Amino acid sequence: MSRVLLIEDDRETATEILTELGRKGYVTGHADTGPAGLERARAERWDVLIVDRMLPEQDGLAVIRCLREASVRTPALILSALGAIDDRVRGLRAGGDDYLIKPFALAELSARLEALLRRPGDGERTHLRLGPLELDLIRRKAWRGGRNLELLPREFQLLDYMMQHEGQVVTRGMLLEEVWNYRFIPKTNLVDVHMGRLRRKLDPSGEPPLITSVRGAGFMLRAPA
Amino acid sequence: MAVAGLFATSSLLLFAVMFWLADAGMLRTVDRSVLEQLVLLSERPPDLLPFMIASRMDHRPRVITSVGLFDPDGRLVVGDIATIPRPLRLDKTVQTLAIPDAGGEAQRVAGLRLHDGRILVVARSLRNVLEVRASLLRAFVLGLIPTVLISLLAGTLVGLRTQRRLARLHRSAERIIAGDLAERLPARPAGDELDQTAVIVNAILDRLQELVAALQGAGENIAHDLRTPLTWVRARLERARNGPGRLGPVRPLLDQSIGGIDQALAIIAALLRIAEIEHVRRHAGFAEFDLAEVVREMAEAYRPVAEEKDVMLEADVPHAVRISGDRDLMLEAVMNLVDNAVKFTPRGGRVVVALCGGIARPVVRIADTGPGIPPEERRMVLRRFYRSDKSRGSVGTGLGLSLVAAVARLHHFSLCLGNNEPGCVVELHCWEQAETGCDRSDADRDTAGRFSSFPRKK
Numbered sequence: 001m002s003r004v005l006l007i008e009d010d011r012e013t014a015t016e017i018l019t020e021l022g023r024k025g026y027v028t029g030h031a032d033t034g035p036a037g038l039e040r041a042r043a044e045r046w047d048v049l050i051v052d053r054m055l056p057e058q059d060g061l062a063v064i065r066c067l068r069e070a071s072v073r074t075p076a077l078i079l080s081a082l083g084a085i086d087d088r089v090r091g092l093r094a095g096g097d098d099y100l101i102k103p104f105a106l107a108e109l110s111a112r113l114e115a116l117l118r119r120p121g122d123g124e125r126t127h128l129r130l131g132p133l134e135l136d137l138i139r140r141k142a143w144r145g146g147r148n149l150e151l152l153p154r155e156f157q158l159l160d161y162m163m164q165h166e167g168q169v170v171t172r173g174m175l176l177e178e179v180w181n182y183r184f185i186p187k188t189n190l191v192d193v194h195m196g197r198l199r200r201k202l203d204p205s206g207e208p209p210l211i212t213s214v215r216g217a218g219f220m221l222r223a224p225a
Numbered sequence: 226m227a228v229a230g231l232f233a234t235s236s237l238l239l240f241a242v243m244f245w246l247a248d249a250g251m252l253r254t255v256d257r258s259v260l261e262q263l264v265l266l267s268e269r270p271p272d273l274l275p276f277m278i279a280s281r282m283d284h285r286p287r288v289i290t291s292v293g294l295f296d297p298d299g300r301l302v303v304g305d306i307a308t309i310p311r312p313l314r315l316d317k318t319v320q321t322l323a324i325p326d327a328g329g330e331a332q333r334v335a336g337l338r339l340h341d342g343r344i345l346v347v348a349r350s351l352r353n354v355l356e357v358r359a360s361l362l363r364a365f366v367l368g369l370i371p372t373v374l375i376s377l378l379a380g381t382l383v384g385l386r387t388q389r390r391l392a393r394l395h396r397s398a399e400r401i402i403a404g405d406l407a408e409r410l411p412a413r414p415a416g417d418e419l420d421q422t423a424v425i426v427n428a429i430l431d432r433l434q435e436l437v438a439a440l441q442g443a444g445e446n447i448a449h450d451l452r453t454p455l456t457w458v459r460a461r462l463e464r465a466r467n468g469p470g471r472l473g474p475v476r477p478l479l480d481q482s483i484g485g486i487d488q489a490l491a492i493i494a495a496l497l498r499i500a501e502i503e504h505v506r507r508h509a510g511f512a513e514f515d516l517a518e519v520v521r522e523m524a525e526a527y528r529p530v531a532e533e534k535d536v537m538l539e540a541d542v543p544h545a546v547r548i549s550g551d552r553d554l555m556l557e558a559v560m561n562l563v564d565n566a567v568k569f570t571p572r573g574g575r576v577v578v579a580l581c582g583g584i585a586r587p588v589v590r591i592a593d594t595g596p597g598i599p600p601e602e603r604r605m606v607l608r609r610f611y612r613s614d615k616s617r618g619s620v621g622t623g624l625g626l627s628l629v630a631a632v633a634r635l636h637h638f639s640l641c642l643g644n645n646e647p648g649c650v651v652e653l654h655c656w657e658q659a660e661t662g663c664d665r666s667d668a669d670r671d672t673a674g675r676f677s678s679f680p681r682k683k
Contacts, residue, residue, distance in 0.1 A: 016460065103456030106463070154525065180526065184498070184557045189564075193530045216463055216483070 005029040007037030008052040020106045034058025053080035061094040068095035075116040107217035111169040131223035155198045162221035171218035229380020233373040251354045255333045256319045262290045263347040275303045290349045297342035406434045445500040448493045459486045495624040502631040514552040517545045523559045524578040535572045541579035546587045550636045558632040561625040562591045569595035587655045594648040603642045
């Protein structure tokens with residue numbers, strides 16, 4: 001049962017988020033000012049923080065900076081109405097781990113939260129394995145049940161990312177940012193087309209699909225039961 | 226020039242009048258002295274006359290009039306006039322005549338027949354008058370002609386200077402008319418009428434620029450304000466769709482509604498993005514990067530998209546080209562162009578994504594075999610929301626080209642649209658230029674006309 005602390009001063013937004021998180025099964029906490037949030041973040045144990053950038057008395061970035069200085073490593077997702085790339089960079093440099101621009105879809109928030117909660121293990125990874133799926137990260141090759149998938153470089157990157165987030169919802173926004181490194185408004189069509197090609201290679205008809213579409217959110221890779 | 230000519234003419238006129246008046250005055254003086262002498266002598270008792278004339282002749286200093294007394298036949302009795310000049314009327318009329326045997330020079334002469342039949346003649350040399358006349362003419366030549374020349378020269382120079390100023394004003398005005406509202410007419414605040422007019426016009430332009438910015442800002446503010454309520458509605462619709470319970474026939478309606486709102490949000494996001502590019506100073510984010518890598522990346526990214534439609538996508542990016550700019554923005558711009566090309570090319574068509582032009586003047590060139598953009602529309606398509614009739618009904622926000630134009634403007638690059646026959650050619654000229662737009666009538670390098678939509682100066 002993951003514990004999420006939300007530091008957000010806007011009533012409406014806070015209610016929305018807390019409701020959704022509750023629905024997803026998270027244990028939630030809420031603070032509506034910077035200092036109060038900082039207090040709770042330090043005092044209690046949390047698995048992930050959601051911090052609004054514009055807070056009364058102390059802005060969100062300052063809160064995160066304080067926490068980092070106090071060696072609190074809890075992953076933090078920053079919410080902000082400021083969408084310029086410079087703002088994003090500033091946010092991440094202050095110690096944030098992800099940055100979401102308001103207004104955002106709750107599904108997006110949810111997916112990113114999950115990604116933060118389950119960070120991929122550090123350390124050398126040369127091979128990934130999941131059910132019938134096998135990835136050789138050195139030679140950039142992938143097999144399903146022994147069959148070489150003959151993936152193009154971009155497709156391999158895509159599959160790699162999906163495997164790192166196995167069992168989680170991955171949004172198009174996340175893919176564009178992490179796989180393509182595009183930090184701008186996505187022409188989301190692009191992701192669908194590439195994903196489509198990957199899926200055709202990965203999940204030919206007759207075999208149970210490993211990648212599924214999650215309606216209204218994105219995609220998910222899951223090992224067959 | 227006209228003023229200089231007027232000045233020269235009036236100077237000449239002035240001189241002429243002075244000359245004429247002076248001359249006439251001198252003549253009058255001469256005549257008066259002649260007549261006075263004549264009348265004076267004629268009123269003396271006749272027997273005293275010879276004596277008087279004789280004594281006059283010996284007078285020191287010499288008198289200025291010559292007098293002659295003649296018997297009725299015209300023979301000299303006494304005096305310093307040798308003979309009566311032929312055409313002389315003897316009724317006190319003063320005439321200009323030459324006295325024979327007196328050097329032939331012109332003299333003012335008057336004559337009178339006395340009561341006793343003798344003839345009295347008085348003459349005065351015009352030599353002085355002629356000398357003064359000559360002096361005046363000399364003065365004219367020495368003084369007036371240089372004056373006239375100088376005034377004509379000055380007039381020409383001033384005229385040329387004014388012409389140059391007008392030419393400069395004209396150029397500035399053209400730039401403003403073309404859309405550069407940041408341009409101002411050259412003016413000195415304390416200058417002449419031309420400068421003062423320019424200062425007034427500049428003030429008008431300041432206001433105009435303000436208003437246009439406010440107008441644009443209003444649009445952006447509206448977009449910004451719409452975002453939150455739309456997102457809120459979307460969240461509600463999503464919750465309804467994802468919620469428990471059977472939805473039946475409502476589900477597709479919910480999906481469509483969410484899709485519609487997504488479209489609206491995409492438009493808003495694109496609009497605000499363009500505004501952000503236009504307003505925020507992103508020169509700070511400029512760095513060197515490889516343009517070839519950006520173009521190649523986009524071509525590769527869209528290859529699968531093209532293949533889905535049976536459109537052949539060719540990439541022609543021979544070697545690395547380093548330029549200074551914002552890599553993310555250029556990535557976005559090139560993506561928009563490639564996306565457009567692929568989107569508008571029908572099945573079986575062809576899109577060529579190329580980087581040509583060499584290291585110094587690289588050109589990102591994207592050609593498709595779609596419907597193309599007719600020449601009259603090329604100005605318009607870079608405006609926000611413009612959808613040519615040919616593209617109506619296709620997916621998209623209608624803001625793609627506006628965004629590319631904004632990125633081009635920021636980098637002082639040039640965006641050119643042309644004809645691929647069939648299809649469209651879009652070229653992004655990636656080097657700093659003064660004007661940031663052009664119009665092509667065909668794929669060759671003949672510029673059909675100048676175009677720009679609010680390019681901004683540094």
